[in-house]
Each structure stands twice: as C-alpha cells, then as structure tokens.
Amino acid sequence: MAIQDRRAALKTANRHAIIVAAAQIVSERGLPGLTADELAARADVSRRTIFNHFGSLDEIVTAGFIEAMGVIVEEFTAVAEATPVGEGTAASMFDEIAQVIRATDIVTPLSRMLRLLSPEDPMDAHQDARVRESLRIISDRLAAEVLRRHHGADPLDVNVLVGSLTGGLGVVALHWHVRTGASDDPESRAVWDELVDRVLTTLRDGFGRARD
C-alpha cells in the first residue's frame, strides 16, 4: 500500500466526507431532505466538488450503501476465518456458512444501510437493485472463502449453495425491513434471528421437507 501524496489524500478524504455527510443528512431527514447545497456545507467542500466525485446525489447514497456493505463483508470475513473447517461435505459446508451468518452482527450495518432506502417503498425497483448488488457482493465473498477452505470442492456446488443462502438472506432483509422499519433494537434483532433461523433451517432440510 503506497503512501498517498497530499493530493490523493485530500481527494480521498473529501470523497469520504461527502459520503458520510450524505448518510447523516438522509438519516436525519430521509432522502428528500438531501440537497447538494447542504451536503456541500456539511462535507466542507464546494458544491461543484460533489459532482467532481459523483454523478448524482443518488450515486452518493449508493456509495454510502456500499460502504456499509463493506462493513458487513469485513465482519463476515473475520468470523469466517475464525470458524473451524469442516469435512468438506455439502452439509458441513452449509453448517460452516450458517455458523458464520449466525455469528456475524449483520443487523448493525444492515440497519444503517436500509435506512438509506426510501421508507415508503422498500420494494421498488431501484432500491431493490441496491439490495441485490449488496447480496451479490456478500455471495462472492462467501463463495471465495468456502473455496479457499475446501480446495476439492466443486465450484458449481459451492456457488449454488452460497447463492441459495444469500438469496434467502435477501428476502429476509427486505421482509425484516418492512416488518421492523430496519430499526436496531432488541425486538427487531429478535425478528431478524427468527427469520434467519427459518431460512437456514428450510435450506438445510430442503423444501421438500418443509412444514411437516
């Protein structure tokens, strides 16, 4: 990692300041409360600078999303690395991933992320795309981790496994958002755990055995 010169450092810092300021404003007032002028003032840059870094206000919100996403990925990685390697069967790989998912604090960053979405219509196409993108990132990361641990595993199997899991997680996330408003409190966390358990159990036992 090369040492940044002052220019690169300033550019990076300003980009970050814009993202952070946007997230704060949206958090306080919602998306309609985000204006370029106020964002510039809060980020301590000129308005023109905002558009030097980003094509639109919407893009900044997405960048905030991706940053929060990065937090989840980091957590996943740390927990995954601390999770014992199993036998390499499909079931043991599933259990490893399930363990990682359960052991990772997803609610904190997810709550922050989902609050960046419009509260009125969490299911609209644009925001759905954001959630999908996030899940693709997580999926890739998890698959890479599993393949790293199990050299002999068939990549297709792994990707199907991981894809199914994260697909289920995506549904959970949106369902949880609708149900709890993505607030971060003991009740919403209980709901999250319950929903996660449900999906993990269903996927582990298979859909053919569901709801005996």
Added chain:
Amino acid sequence: MAIQDRRAALKTANRHAIIVAAAQIVSERGLPGLTADELAARADVSRRTIFNHFGSLDEIVTAGFIEAMGVIVEEFTAVAEATPVGEGTAASMFDEIAQVIRATDIVTPLSRMLRLLSPEDPMDAHQDARVRESLRIISDRLAAEVLRRHHGADPLDVNVLVGSLTGGLGVVALHWHVRTGASDDPESRAVWDELVDRVLTTLRDGFGRARD
C-alpha cells in the same frame, strides 16, 4: 468586508497557519531550529506552498513579528480611545500617552515578539531593524491618535514627543530583553514596569533635572 470565497479563505488560513507554526517552532527551538520541512508538516501544507506565500523563512519570522506588532497596536488603540482627553498642553499630552503606555499590556505580545529574535545577540543589526520597524509603527499610531484628539496641536511637537517616548521605549524593550530573556513572568513584568517608569519620569522631568 466582502465574504471570502473558499479559495481566498483557504489561502488566508494557510498563510496564517504557516506564520503560527513558525512562531511555535522558533519559540521551542530558536531560529536555528526552524526548517522548511518541519514547518510544512506542522502547518499542514506542502513545503512548496510555504514559498508560494513567503520568499524565505526569514520573511515568515518577520511576518510573525508584524502580527504580534498588530496586537500591540490594537491594544494601544483601545486603551488610547478609553483615555480622557486632556487640556492640550505638552505636559497633558505627555501624561495621556504615559497613561496609555502604562495601561497597555505590552509584555505579553512583546515577550512573544522578542522570543522570535535570536537569543544570542539581541543587538545585531538585522534584528535591531525589526525592533526599529515595530517602534516606528507604534510611534505613527500614537502620533495619529494624539493629533486626532488635539486638533490644535503642532504636529512637530507631537511627533517629537511621541518619537522621544517610543525611542525610549525601544531602549527599554531591548534592555528588558537582555535582562530577563523576554520571559513573561511576574519578575520580568516588574522589571518592565520599573524600566518604563524610569523612562517616563526622566522624559517628563527632562534630562537636565535627572538624578538630583
């Protein structure tokens, strides 16, 4: 006073940061301790920027001197404006100025200024020029204030009066520097007051009556 745009504001702030940082470094290590690299780091600008603003390191020290000078002038002005106007005789004008001088906290800024000078040789020509310049500024300011208050006063009389006073003050300042190292503490302040009293008394009573 026009509102500065961000560029002008940054330029001003950087210039000031350089001056302040230089004063700090010199205060801690003396003039030989001032290097462009360290100054840049402390002022949080690039080294090249320093020379965008100033022609030399020496010029920065002088700028710091002039800034401290500005503080003295401001104090003088404030105290002078709060001092009652006398009858307009030479004696009363002298007393007004003497009152201003006594009522003004000169030691604080002067201590800071003199510490910017080389501690080894406070009397060398280059630094002497700085002190002279400072006294000329004060002298001009005082003379202007006296003439403002006394429209009927002869400018020559006023300038002789003020010039003699500030000349005497200059000697006091350097003598005080040699004697106390320009440190700012109760002892050095007592020395300052004693020296000032001495000069004021001598000038008020005249040299012919000194040391009865």
Added chain:
DNA sequence: TACACTAAGTGCATTGCTGCACTCAGTGCA
C-alpha cells in the same frame, strides 16, 4: 396554462496547492 422559482447537474476557466527536479550555499569529514 404559462411563468417563476428552485435545485440538480454540466461545462469551462481559474486558482492555489502540490510534486518533482533542480540549483546553490553551507557544513562536515576524510
């Protein structure tokens, strides 16, 4: 319905900062 206003976004020129390479002067050491 037309107009005025507001705010996002764009184009372009300017500004001050910055990086880099260089010169010069001073210093220390073999």
Added chain:
DNA sequence: TGCACTGAGTGCAGCAATGCACTTAGTGTA
C-alpha cells in the same frame, strides 16, 4: 582541499477544488 550531504529556495507542470454561468427538470401559483 575536495567531495558528499543537507536544506533553502526556484521553476515548471499537473491536479483537484473552486467559482460562475448555464441548462434542464420539477413544482407551485396565479
């Protein structure tokens, strides 16, 4: 005494931020 090193200062080009004017789209009001 010559050389290597260090640090102040200089020249020049590039960079990112900035200012400013403009366009476009959306909204509200008469």
